[in-house]
Amino acid sequence: DAKTTQPPSMDCAEGRAANLPCNHSTISGNEYVYWYRQIHSQGPQYIIHGLKNNETNEMASLIITEDRKSSTLILPHATLRDTAVYYCIAGNTPLVFGKGTRLSVIA
């Protein structure tokens, strides 16, 4: 799996878009980009994944740069319940989880 780099923490105002960056400059051509989140003391929750194209589902959007060396997870209207640790993973299963980004949504 490719190494990923994420900021350790971020804040976002409630109702605003949360944009979480991830660098994966060593990603190989067949490796996917996955995003998960983990709310305190719960199991990680799958959010979204993609290979080359941008993806959107009911939870979030995933923007992958054309060279695939970085990506951004967008939560369009953050709520207090989105406060969690967000993990970006570049690879294939079994997935390798780093320390992620702790997102705090502030009222």
Next chain:
Amino acid sequence: DGGITQSPKYLFRKEGQNVTLSCEQNLNHDAMYWYRQDPGQGLRLIYYSQIVNDFQKGDIAEGYSVSREKKESFPLTVTSAQKNPTAFYLCASSIGGNKNSQYFGAGTRLSVL
């Protein structure tokens, strides 16, 4: 209601004792995984199984054992050889292959008495 069930939610182990953590899934997934999480850290892979009666070691398999006798079940035994077993243990499953998302259970928190 489909999903992954881990039990118990909390477990205590005495010194020298083996304990077994249960993981059951009714998603008809071929692959199952066990991870360990220590406070403030990411998840580390203990064992995984891509098919019944077969499993592979992950990054930190020492002191742990698994079995995969049924598709829906993947129990993890924490043996007395695991000297620092206190952690949050997470089970996951996926359809199979190496390009499909993993889905997680709620976890078991193991503590040593």
